[in-house]
Amino acid sequence: MNSNIKGISLFSSAGIGELYLDKLGVGIILANEIIKKRADCYRYLHPQSEVLHGDIREKKVKDEIKSKINDDVNLLIATPPCQGLSTLGKNKSQEHFELDPRNYLIFDTLDIIDFGDFDYILIENVPRFLKMFFPFEGSLFTLSEILDKKYSKKYNIDIGVYNAKDYGVPQTRPRAIIKMFKKGKVWKDPVIEQEILLKDSIGHLPSLDPGESSNIKYHYSRPINDRIKLALSHTKEGCSALKNPVHYPKKSCGNRIKGFHNTYKRMDWNQPSHARTTYSGSVSSHNNVHPGRPKKDGTYSDPRVLTLLETLIVSSIPEDIDFPDWSTDTFIREIIGESIPPLMMMKFVKQISNS
Numbered sequence: 070m071n072s073n074i075k076g077i078s079l080f081s082s083a084g085i086g087e088l089y090l091d092k093l094g095v096g097i098i099l100a101n102e103i104i105k106k107r108a109d110c111y112r113y114l115h116p117q118s119e120v121l122h123g124d125i126r127e128k129k130v131k132d133e134i135k136s137k138i139n140d141d142v143n144l145l146i147a148t149p150p151c152q153g154l155s156t157l158g159k160n161k162s163q164e165h166f167e168l169d170p171r172n173y174l175i176f177d178t179l180d181i182i183d184f185g186d187f188d189y190i191l192i193e194n195v196p197r198f199l200k201m202f203f204p205f206e207g208s209l210f211t212l213s214e215i216l217d218k219k220y221s222k223k224y225n226i227d228i229g230v231y232n233a234k235d236y237g238v239p240q241t242r243p244r245a246i247i248k249m250f251k252k253g254k255v256w257k258d259p260v261i262e263q264e265i266l267l268k269d270s271i272g273h274l275p276s277l278d279p280g281e282s283s284n285i286k287y288h289y290s291r292p293i294n295d296r297i298k299l300a301l302s303h304t305k306e307g308c309s310a311l312k313n314p315v316h317y318p319k320k321s322c323g324n325r326i327k328g329f330h331n332t333y334k335r336m337d338w339n340q341p342s343h344a345r346t347t348y349s350g351s352v353s354s355h356n357n358v359h360p361g362r363p364k365k366d367g368t369y370s371d372p373r374v375l376t377l378l379e380t381l382i383v384s385s386i387p388e389d390i391d392f393p394d395w396s397t398d399t400f401i402r403e404i405i406g407e408s409i410p411p412l413m414m415m416k417f418v419k420q421i422s423n424s
Contacts (some may be wrong), residue, residue, distance in 0.1 A: 077144070078096070081111055143186065235262060258417075359371035
């Protein structure tokens with residue numbers, strides 16, 4: 070691919086998704102993020118990039134972004150927040166979508182597209198993003214329809230839902246990806262690869278009980294209460310502790326905890342990891358518990374969530390990565406859960422070439 074790509078990144082969070090772009094010769098000259106801690110982390114992880122902390126909806130912030138766009142900037146990456154759209158969030162209907170201001174940040178992206186003259190544009194979000202209807206020109210349209218109306222004469226527009234597990238990431242994580250590229254340019258999809266199973270990605274790491282640490286960087290387990298630990302110790306691979314006939318999760322009063330079928334649930338060694346969300350540190354959230362291994366006493370090892378190291382591995386993040394000293398386990402998990410896996414991003418951007 071062209072090794073002289075310069076880009077602008079919008080809604081950049083902490084820059085997790087862009088960790089490998091420098092390996093392609095892609096330079097992000099400006100990243101914009103509204104939350105200060107995430108902007109600070111982006112600066113730490115990407116010291117070569119300028120980071121603009123601020124709300125893109127404010128004129129002075131948008132003007133600053135526009136001031137950095139020139140003829141040398143040929144790539145735009147935009148990953149607008151998806152909290153208002155995620156199937157794990159509160160918003161379940163079109164009416165709810167319309168009331169959530171986060172779902173309209175895509176129009177700020179379109180403002181930047183209108184101002185610039187980018188060769189390549191990548192917009193990424195949750196799959197549901199493609200099903201939402203936005204108000205445009207006095208009616209409601211999907212984003213696909215809006216992009217077609219505004220840009221189809223200038224750009225080729227490819228829209229699809231892709232899964233990270235098909236691109237070298239040992240994690241099932243569907244993402245909506247919109248590729249826009251100027252007529253006469255070429256931007257193919259990356260080749261689909263064989264899935265990487267959990268046993269092949271993290272199976273080599275030593276077992277840990279909750280509260281235990283190893284001598285391996287990031288491979289430690291935070292404590293959980295004894296009632297939940299007991300229940301998970303009696304839960305086999307691929308099953309939820311909620312279905313245990315005796316050792317099920319209990320409240321402090323002894324009452325049975327109720328929940329969805331995929332909470333307090335162990336993963337499967339013979340599958341990729343389930344999607345790592347911002348709640349990956351909670352055993353009570355969706356599909357977060359380590360697969361475990363049978364023990365001689367009839368119980369199962371590792372009654373815990375994936376460690377931070379295991380989370381890095383299944384998210385295709387370098388195992389030796391350093392985060393700012395002030396970063397907490399919770400913060401790191403949140404920024405990973407917000408991001409497209411960086412290897413997936415790299416493989417899509419790598420396909421950029423001139424015709």
